[in-house]
Amino acid sequence: MNYTIKASSILNEDAVIHIKKSHIDFGTTSMSAEILPNPAEIFLGAFSACMLKNVERFSTMMKFSYTKATVDVNATRLENPPRMDHLEYNLTIYSSDDKLNLDLLKKNIEKFGTIYNTVKLSCTISGTINKI
Incomplete structure (x- = not known):
């Protein structure tokens, strides 16, 4: 591709x-x-878009429903050389579906997200997924 x-x-x-x-x-x-937005924020936007696309993708595969998903991303930038050092995210899934397995969703996003895996090669990532 x-x-x-x-x-x-x-x-x-x-x-x-x-x-x-x-x-x-x-x-x-x-x-x-x-x-x-500046280029760093566009970069974080691509990371967020990857996560949200995968929520949609895995909702079908894992057979859960949701009404909305939001993600907040914070990043730490180092100066010399200028680069992202750490990303931290909080993904919130709005769902009342008991079939939503948050641990499996997190595992799938981290394993199959194209942008997620690209970013992971250059900086650390930590995050949580919550259901409301």
């Missing part, structure tokens, strides 16, 4: 990622630092 995206920027303006029919603006200037 291969993926292709495009991104573009204009001098002294912000940038955009072009993926299929989506356009994701992100900040490259100091003027947008408080408004648009």
